[in-house]
Amino acid sequence: MIFLTVGTQFPFDRLVKAVDELVGRNGFDEQIFAQIGDSSYQPQNFKAIPLLEKKVFDKHISEASCIVSHAGIGTITMALDCEKPILVMPRLKKYGEVVNDHQVAIAKRFEELGHILVAYTEEQLPDKLKQLKSFIPRKRKANPDAVANRIRQFLNNLSESRKG
Amino acid sequence: MVKNKKKLRVCLVASAGGHLSQLLRLADTWKGYEAVYVTTTEVMQNKLSKYGKVYIVGECNRQHPLRVIKVLLWCIRAVLKERPDVLISTGAAVGCIMCFFGKLLGAKVAWIDSITNVERISLSGRMVRHIADLFLVQWSELAEQYSNVEYVGTVI
Numbered sequence: 001m002i003f004l005t006v007g008t009q010f011p012f013d014r015l016v017k018a019v020d021e022l023v024g025r026n027g028f029d030e031q032i033f034a035q036i037g038d039s040s041y042q043p044q045n046f047k048a049i050p051l052l053e054k055k056v057f058d059k060h061i062s063e064a065s066c067i068v069s070h071a072g073i074g075t076i077t078m079a080l081d082c083e084k085p086i087l088v089m090p091r092l093k094k095y096g097e098v099v100n101d102h103q104v105a106i107a108k109r110f111e112e113l114g115h116i117l118v119a120y121t122e123e124q125l126p127d128k129l130k131q132l133k134s135f136i137p138r139k140r141k142a143n144p145d146a147v148a149n150r151i152r153q154f155l156n157n158l159s160e161s162r163k164g
Numbered sequence: 165m166v167k168n169k170k171k172l173r174v175c176l177v178a179s180a181g182g183h184l185s186q187l188l189r190l191a192d193t194w195k196g197y198e199a200v201y202v203t204t205t206e207v208m209q210n211k212l213s214k215y216g217k218v219y220i221v222g223e224c225n226r227q228h229p230l231r232v233i234k235v236l237l238w239c240i241r242a243v244l245k246e247r248p249d250v251l252i253s254t255g256a257a258v259g260c261i262m263c264f265f266g267k268l269l270g271a272k273v274a275w276i277d278s279i280t281n282v283e284r285i286s287l288s289g290r291m292v293r294h295i296a297d298l299f300l301v302q303w304s305e306l307a308e309q310y311s312n313v314e315y316v317g318t319v320i
Contacts, residue, residue: 009181143318144320147316148190149316155193158249
């Protein structure tokens, strides 16, 4: 199963429609399931649900063979944590899909690092989707403990100096 | 319960959404301190209230100046009422506002710039950098680009 998710804060019809049209045109050898949030476009060629419960969402991520998504940092890091190949299409400000173009910058950086595939336009989607099946993402490890320790140290020093 | 006078009052500030979820990944860090949360909407209020007192100050950005004033007033109220010893924020605008007010009243400031800022530090972060006592970024390249900025790892 390929899991398509576009985030829930704003609609992202462009990606849902692009995937739907691609499947309608060429067919697709794998089942697709989508969480489409507020998107108004209703796909004809695969099943889509507006919003999954967090637990169910996590299950879909872990059971999917590949993930197709907007370039939201949450979804990207989640896919990489599960070592899933992920293809993203960044939301663009010019279409009112997001407030600024930070998703393009995120997509570019993670792509350069070999973690993800990126389709910057709908036209790039078919080729990238083909590549996705054999794409082996470079592993990535978040390090929240290092950040936490640095802040802990900062707070400890502050505590000590106040006591003194 | 006797209140420990030496215990630091820590004020955690983040806009609802990605900023707040990055901040909450670090929630164990301030266990044992007196924690107060300031955020923009009610979405996470229930979860946050398990960790400490919560202030909801409303959303704002540069496109809505009137709303900014309202948020400023709520922030002043929160900071005067709580008098934190230290503020920790992941952004965005509300984090910036709270850090400046806190600093004016003598608090220390720790800023963790959001991982979504890849090519440069966020606008809020660029302002707070000048008053921050600890400034962390989540891309090593950014630490090389700016002075007084540290990279130790990513939160997510």
